[in-house]
Amino acid sequence: MAQDTGRPLRADAQRNRDKILAAAVRVFTEEGLDAHYERVAKVAGVGTGTLYRNFPTRETLIEAAYRNEVARLCDAVPGLLETLPAREALRTWMGHFIDYATAKLGMAEALRSVVASGGDPYGHSREMIQTAITTLMEAGVAAGELRRDILPSDLFAALAGIALTSAEPAQRGQAERLLALTLDGLSAAPSHG
16 A cells, blocks of 8 residues: 555545545446556546555555445444434435445455455454444434344344345345335334323
C-alpha cells in the first residue's frame, strides 16, 4: 500500500485515493481479474502514476478497495442515527449492507486472488459489521422500536442469508422485500393500552 507516514493525506491526495478505491470496486466488480490498472486509473480520473504511488500492486488495491467498502458501511451508522429515527436508520443501513454484499460478490474473484497471495482482506470486517449492527439495534431498542430478544448476531446471520440468496443486482427487488420482512420481524410489538 502507499507508504504510511502517519500524517493525514492532503485534501487533493485523499480525494484521488477515494476516487481510486471507488473506481477499483466498480472495475473489479465489472471485469474481475481481467481488469487492468490503466482502466482503474481512467475510471478514477487519475494518472497511472498516481494509482501506482497509492497502490503499487493489484493485491494492495483490491484489499484496500474492499476494506474501504467495509469502512464506508460501518462509518455510515452515526450519521444515520443522527438524521433518522432508529428503525428507519437500521432499514437504510440494511440496504447499504446489500450494496456492500453486491460489491463483495462482484469482487469475489479478485478477493480470492488476494487471499491466495497471502493477504487478508477480511481481517476485522466481521467485527466491524457486528459493532455497527449492535449500535443500530441498541438505538432501536432504546427508542422502543425494536424487540429486545433478538441478538445482533441473529440479524447479522439474517443479512448474510439475504446477501447469499439475493445480492445479484437483478435480485435487488427480492432483497428489498426480504429486508422489509426482516425489519418487520425485528420491530417491537405495539402496546395495546
